[in-house]
Structure formats: structure tokens, C-alpha cells
Amino acid sequence: MPLVVTGTIGIDTVFTPTDRRERVLGGSAAYFAAAASFFTPVRVVAAVGGDWPKQHRDVLESFSGVCLAGLEERTSSRTFAWGGRYLEDVNCRETLFTEVGVVAENPPVVPAVYANSQFVFLGNTHPSVQHQFLSNFKERKLIVADTMNLWIETARPELEALIRDVDGLVLNDSEAAMLSGAKNAVTAANRILEMGPRFIIVKKGEHGAVLVSREGFAAVPAWPADEKHVVDPTGAGDSFAGGLMGHIATTGKTDIQTLRRAMQWGTVVASFTIERFGLEKLQEITRETLDLRMAEFRALTGANA
């Protein structure tokens, strides 16, 4: 069933202790769409500037099933650009620069052909913008949103209004703690659940993810990656969300068993993303590669096939 993502397409510059990539394709919508495309066609709503490299479009289009009808190219604007440096401990990164570009302008228009999208992922941006997007999807069956610390600090009323209107919220552990005031991920998720959604997923990076819902819990460990295989963690969370929503949209179901299985798929896709810079690894692999790792992941967690 049709899946749509609203979010950012960016130009990323990433430094690690031993390597770097300059001005490569990045952004939440890019990682999400690439990850979800292994499961189902995915529609992108985003805006880029006149400086957006032709090769970045080629990369996105190399993922079969990614629809760019909702990608606005604004020739007189600049693409969102981000630069960051990972330290020896890849859990620590510093932002070198952020150029918001088109993200500070009017949000992109959702094309009429996307109106029948049933599964909607609202990638991180100002919660008022996320909220506006919702009105475009009258046939929505499941809305899941992401957010970030910036909006928790600067746009809390708007964020709370958004949270009341979505089915699921996906956020990382530090964001969950900031939003709820509770450090324990389960306590944090329980508190956020009181704000309206059906389920909350707290992403804990190398410690996996936990889902708290009115129907029950789900928990997945991370793929056990040795640090020598962790090249660039950028986009891991968006890849997780893409695998998650891709599986949900494929099944068309939103029950707790489907959500649990979807978290496993999100984990498996993200485990590949971090093995190379940017989208390099996801460009290399196929659905069969994911299936093989899923079998390994199920084995190591003792999970059902």
C-alpha cells in the first residue's frame, strides 16, 4: 500500500577519524526512501535548491521504486547542507556547519498523485510543517512522525499538537528523555503515550530499540556490530524508520505483531547503512542481502522466521 515520506534531502559532508566524504547525498528523506524501497514503492516530498547535484538524483533513482514526483527543485534556492565529524567513539559527533537553505522557505507541495497515500512518515522538520502535511493525506491509515531536540526546546506546543494527531512517534533516547523528563526509555515512552499516539518507538542506537504501545511492548537489540564495521552512523535512524515503515506498508497491517516484525526489518536495514559512508552500502545490496541478515538476526535473537 502506498507509502510517503516528507523530510529533508541534504548535501552532507562527513568526517570520520580515518576518512571523509564531501557533498554527498544525505537527509532524512533520502535515507528513509532508500531503506523503504527494498520493501515497497515510496513517495518523496522534499525540496532542494538549484545547487543540487545531478548525481544525487541519480543515486536516489538507483533505488527502484523511489518516486520523486514530490521533489521540488527551486533553482534560486540552496539545498540544505550539513557537515559533521565523528570522533573515535562513533556515538559522539560534532556538527561543523548547517546551512538550512530551502528548509527555511515554504514547505514543498504534496502532489495530487500522492493524495491516496495510506502510510505516511513525517520526517523531522518544524512540527507545524509536519502537521500541515497531514491534511494532504485523507486516506491515511498510519501516520508516524520523527522529531528532534531543537523542536522539543523551541516549538513544544506545536510538537504536542502534532503528537496528538499521529499514530506513532519515533525518536531517539535523548529526545525521549528531553520530551518526557524521564531518562528510562520505557518510562519516557509511557509518558509520551499519554500525549496521544498509539505507539512510541525509542531508538537507542547500539542498544537497539523499544516500542511501547497500548497493545504491548516490542524490543529489539541492535545488530551486534564490531566497531571496525561501523564506518558512518549518519542516517541509521532514518534507515531504521524506512525499513520499519516499508515493512508495515507492504503488509498493510498495523497490529503489534506487525510492528515487532517491522522493528526487526528497520534494525537490519540500518545495520547495513552504517557499514559505509552515506548511501554507499544500501546502493550495493539487494533484498536478498537483507533477507540473509534477517535470518541471522532472527537466529541470534531466537526469533521466529
Added chain:
Amino acid sequence: MPLVVTGTIGIDTVFTPTDRRERVLGGSAAYFAAAASFFTPVRVVAAVGGDWPKQHRDVLESFSGVCLAGLEERTSSRTFAWGGRYLEDVNCRETLFTEVGVVAENPPVVPAVYANSQFVFLGNTHPSVQHQFLSNFKERKLIVADTMNLWIETARPELEALIRDVDGLVLNDSEAAMLSGAKNAVTAANRILEMGPRFIIVKKGEHGAVLVSREGFAAVPAWPADEKHVVDPTGAGDSFAGGLMGHIATTGKTDIQTLRRAMQWGTVVASFTIERFGLEKLQEITRETLDLRMAEFRALTGANA
């Protein structure tokens, strides 16, 4: 098959932000034995002093299958005693006092009736003492040891000698990082694996546990406990080890599938330990209570029954 644990029986005083218990039964061997007793008979090797309260023996004996033939009571000595305070964040605790007592004396003697023990857990103490215990168990089939930061810092050669001679090592994430020099739990475990054992289990508290072995990985998330259910985390790691080894000894098998299942049982038992002070919760529950939570835990991780 016979399971034995060598370790500490202590008198614990525990403060939490809202409550306290003074001079209750504690120590690694007590938590381990109570947890393992739900699965299989368990033999205890430990020493206590003349100040050891009769009620503590009653508590231990209330767990059916705990054999205290190897518990030495030294009337002129003092029992190991520990006092600690948990802060609002239960992951942080401060030690108020440690009185080593009998632990500084000669280690307890392993009774002849324990000689046929096939499954051996060497609870945390000086690695030379742990090593000496090994010679008592000629029929050993699986030896697993625990350790702590103190020995990594002060008795590293002895610890490395022990690690070469055990099948498995169980330690927490900060200990694994200190021993290996790697912060990533999988990297740390891989490095420790090079030191000799067949498998390493890194306990990550609220983030679950990961096993790295020559035969493969295993990973379990923690039971998703809301902070309001976490009363006293003391003994969680020893309870995990008790459930782990209890299951292994019951099956008599040590293959990777059994180890994975054993980690689930360890997680389930530990999830009860932390719900009340000391051994209070484990005293209340039955094997059926564990079975019910195991069913829930398998469901939430999507694991096989």
C-alpha cells in the same frame, strides 16, 4: 546436571531515594543460587562469619534445591558486608561502606560431595581464588566466571590466566571496556574472546545483554521495565547469571542455541529481582511466574516458544 556456584554471601544495606533495607541477605552467591534454584538444584561454596543472621540461612533455604553443604560458618570471623545508595537515576549508585571480613581470609573449602559438579559458576572474587576453585571440579563440563573492575586494575595477570582456563566470561559493559580497551560491547567481547574463552557475555543493564562466541552471536533486550517498577537493582547481574546457568545445567547442553535461550531466562529472572529489595521478589514468585513472563518476553522480542 549438578550446578555449583562459588562466591560471596554478604550482609547488604541498601538505600534508595524513597526506602531502605538494613543488614539483609546479599552477595553474588545468594542472588545466583536463588535465581538458579528455579531451574535446577544448586550447590553453594561460600564463607560467612559468626555474625551471620540465622534468618539469612532461612531465606536461602526457602529456595528449594539450594544446597548449603559448602557454606562455611567461621564463628570468629565477620561476614562480608556492603552498604550502598542508589540515586534518583538507578543506574548510579555510591558505595557507602565495604567490610570484607571472611573474604580476606582463606577461601572456603569445596566439599567432597560437590566434586562431581559439571556446571560451575565462579562468582566474583580474586581471580587467583577463582582459579584455585577450578581444580576441585574434575568433571566440569562448563565453567563460567564473573569478575569486576577491581581485579582488572589490580590483578590483571591472574585474571588473564583465569580467563584462559574458563569456557565463558560474564561481565558488565564497563568491565568489558576496561578489560579490552574497547567501548563498543561487541568489539570488547571479540577482543576478550581472543584471550581464550568460548564465549563472552556482556551485560548492559537496562539495554540487555550480548553474547559473542566462536559459534555466533546472541542478543537479548532487557525486560522493558518502567522506572517505577525498578526498586533495587542490586543483584540483577548475579540473578541473570543464575538464570543463565540454571537453564544450561537443566538442559545439560552448551551449544549456541542453548546459550541464547539461557540468556532469555537470565533476563526474565533478573527482571523480577529488581522489582523489590534484595531477594524479596524472588521469594514471592514460583516457576510458573517465570514461565508467564518468559512467554511475554518471547512475544515482545518475537522469539520462538
